[in-house]
Amino acid sequence: MAGLAAVAEERIFFRPHQYLAREAERPDVLYCIDEGWACRFRLLGDGRRQITALFLPGDYCEPHWILGGRPAQSIVAITNIRAVAIPCGAWRDGTPYHQGKLLSSVISMIERQADWLVTLGRKTALERVAHLLCDVYERMSRSGLSYGQQCSMPLTQMDIADVTGLTPVHVNRTLQTMRTMKLIELQSKWLRIPDLAALRQSAALAPAPR
Amino acid sequence: MAGLAAVAEERIFFRPHQYLAREAERPDVLYCIDEGWACRFRLLGDGRRQITALFLPGDYCEPHWILGGRPAQSIVAITNIRAVAIPCGAWRDGTPYHQGKLLSSVISMIERQADWLVTLGRKTALERVAHLLCDVYERMSRSGLSYGQQCSMPLTQMDIADVTGLTPVHVNRTLQTMRTMKLIELQSKWLRIPDLAALRQSAALAPAPR
DNA sequence: CGAATCGTTGAGCGAGGTCAAGAAAAGTGG
DNA sequence: CCACTTTTCTTGACCTCGCTCAACGATTCG
Numbered sequence: 110m111a112g113l114a115a116v117a118e119e120r121i122f123f124r125p126h127q128y129l130a131r132e133a134e135r136p137d138v139l140y141c142i143d144e145g146w147a148c149r150f151r152l153l154g155d156g157r158r159q160i161t162a163l164f165l166p167g168d169y170c171e172p173h174w175i176l177g178g179r180p181a182q183s184i185v186a187i188t189n190i191r192a193v194a195i196p197c198g199a200w201r202d203g204t205p206y207h208q209g210k211l212l213s214s215v216i217s218m219i220e221r222q223a224d225w226l227v228t229l230g231r232k233t234a235l236e237r238v239a240h241l242l243c244d245v246y247e248r249m250s251r252s253g254l255s256y257g258q259q260c261s262m263p264l265t266q267m268d269i270a271d272v273t274g275l276t277p278v279h280v281n282r283t284l285q286t287m288r289t290m291k292l293i294e295l296q297s298k299w300l301r302i303p304d305l306a307a308l309r310q311s312a313a314l315a316p317a318p319r
Numbered sequence: 320m321a322g323l324a325a326v327a328e329e330r331i332f333f334r335p336h337q338y339l340a341r342e343a344e345r346p347d348v349l350y351c352i353d354e355g356w357a358c359r360f361r362l363l364g365d366g367r368r369q370i371t372a373l374f375l376p377g378d379y380c381e382p383h384w385i386l387g388g389r390p391a392q393s394i395v396a397i398t399n400i401r402a403v404a405i406p407c408g409a410w411r412d413g414t415p416y417h418q419g420k421l422l423s424s425v426i427s428m429i430e431r432q433a434d435w436l437v438t439l440g441r442k443t444a445l446e447r448v449a450h451l452l453c454d455v456y457e458r459m460s461r462s463g464l465s466y467g468q469q470c471s472m473p474l475t476q477m478d479i480a481d482v483t484g485l486t487p488v489h490v491n492r493t494l495q496t497m498r499t500m501k502l503i504e505l506q507s508k509w510l511r512i513p514d515l516a517a518l519r520q521s522a523a524l525a526p527a528p529r
Numbered sequence: 530c531g532a533a534t535c536g537t538t539g540a541g542c543g544a545g546g547t548c549a550a551g552a553a554a555a556g557t558g559g
Numbered sequence: 560c561c562a563c564t565t566t567t568c569t570t571g572a573c574c575t576c577g578c579t580c581a582a583c584g585a586t587t588c589g
Binding site for chain 3: 443444485486488489492493507
């Protein structure tokens, strides 16, 4: 989980609700998140909130800053976070290995966002929540943070609502339905997925878990 | 609108409904669109379709292929298209100028997608359509393709529905409302926006036109 | 142990979807 | 240029999924 080699590394900690970045500020570092969750979001004038990205352990936040991007939306910690700061100007300084990781991270972000556009534009409440839980589980799994069929899931139902474009109340009802259908077990911030293929299908996602 | 210098350039033409790329195929070129419109989309099993990107004259399609990305969704021509093909492997060969244009194009795509996640997740029908029309007009304008307060708008109401996550019927009703409110004039594939600031506001977008 | 925060459930409502049918454009071939 | 077909646009009637409002129970945290 080290940052770019040959560049000063700094360990940084954030507390829940603490900002990692604010809209339009020029960042001088991006983060490689060692531990904890964060999210990017936009708040509309009347209080509507939409989360547009989740950052899980092992993720870069935000990889495209190294290409000259700057925060167009705010980023806030959901849990306690331990991260490594990587200077944004370090593009040429990094090892090819880390350059590659950052670039593939940029590509993954574009693809994940495109998948979520489909979900927010065209899917039902159950499909949306299923998509989120698949996404979370598979990403945690890829980082070696799933145990059996379970992983940590620190999002509140309000967070889930702001990712899926629903209301907290309807998220609650949808989760109840999914529990009844034996699609998920979710309690005290811990998620268990008895049958991942079934959950993916109920999310209207392609069978191949990539 | 030239591609990367010192690399063989090829002019390519597409007809409406012709594919520029199909899901999961490895592309060997990306396109700089000289003229015409295209879109990226996903089709769900039961026929639901969501458009996840529009490509207008002057746009790269898709810029992140040069970083090693490959099509995760299909891309199809909406109108007749004239484009320049740019080899995907040409990353290091291009001039710094064109490298910069491609990278900033990647960043724009991430930011535009994040904005659309907010719109699809949290906005009303009228706000969605207003966002689309602002987006289209401002992009055309930046490419010198707006004339007075007008620009070309070749999307059908069904296309608009598939961008905004609505049904064609409801897009129609929403456009009628917007016409009555004097927010837009839209007829025979031609869009006029009497008051862009007002339209942006009705789209719940920040006042600054960037 | 008190105070937030978070989760759960019910009742009623409304924005947008569905179904259907016809009018207007736009494309096609003779 | 004109029949013919196909696509696109428009409008009405009705319905449903998810939202709103509200109250209360369960957790979590200081």
